[in-house]
Amino acid sequence: IDPSNLTFWEHFDHMGAPDKTHETGVFLQQTRFMLLDERGEELWFAPMVTNNWLKDGMVVAVAHAPTRYGQTGYRIESHVNQGFIEATIDPPSRSRPSAIVIRLRHPQGLCMKAVTVNGKPWRQFDTRREIVRIPAPRGKIAVRASY
Numbered sequence: 571i572d573p574s575n576l577t578f579w580e581h582f583d584h585m586g587a588p589d590k591t592h593e594t595g596v597f598l599q600q601t602r603f604m605l606l607d608e609r610g611e612e613l614w615f616a617p618m619v620t621n622n623w624l625k626d627g628m629v630v631a632v633a634h635a636p637t638r639y640g641q642t643g644y645r646i647e648s649h650v651n652q653g654f655i656e657a658t659i660d661p662p663s664r665s666r667p668s669a670i671v672i673r674l675r676h677p678q679g680l681c682m683k684a685v686t687v688n689g690k691p692w693r694q695f696d697t698r699r700e701i702v703r704i705p706a707p708r709g710k711i712a713v714r715a716s717y
Contacts, residue, residue: 616673672713
C-alpha cells in the first residue's frame with residue numbers, strides 16, 4: 571500500500587505503476603461481497619463475514635449501503651458467551667427483494683438451535699449453511715439466533 575494516498579501498488583517493492591484503479595475497485599467490490607450481496611432476487615447480509623468477527627462482544631454493522639432495491643443496513647451483535655447472536659436489519663424501502671438472507675456464523679462453529687424474528691419463533695433457518703431466510707420483508711427486522 572502506498573502510504574501517501576492508501577492505494578495499492580500492482581507489484582511488490584513499489585515497482586510498476588501506483589494507484590491502479592482497477593485493483594482498488596476489485597478490493598472494494600470484494601469487501602462489499604463480504605458484507606452484502608444480491609443473489610438473484612434475494613438480498614444477502616454478511617454472506618462472507620468471518621466467524622472471527624462474531625466473537626463475544628463484537629459488532630458488525632453496515633449503514634446506508636446502496637443496492638438495486640435501495641439503501642439498506644444491518645447491525646449484528648455477538649453475545650455468544652450468553653448463547654445468542656442478534657441482528658437488526660433495515661430493509662431497503664424503494665423495492666423489496668423476494669427474501670432477505672442473513673448469515674450468522676458462530677465463532678466456535680456451533681449450530682443454531684432456535685431463531686426468532688421480531689420476537690416470534692422462526693423456522694426458516696439452515697444450520698448447515700448458517701443462514702436465516704426472511705421472505706418478502708417489510709419494516710425493521712430483529713433476528714435472534716440461539717446456540
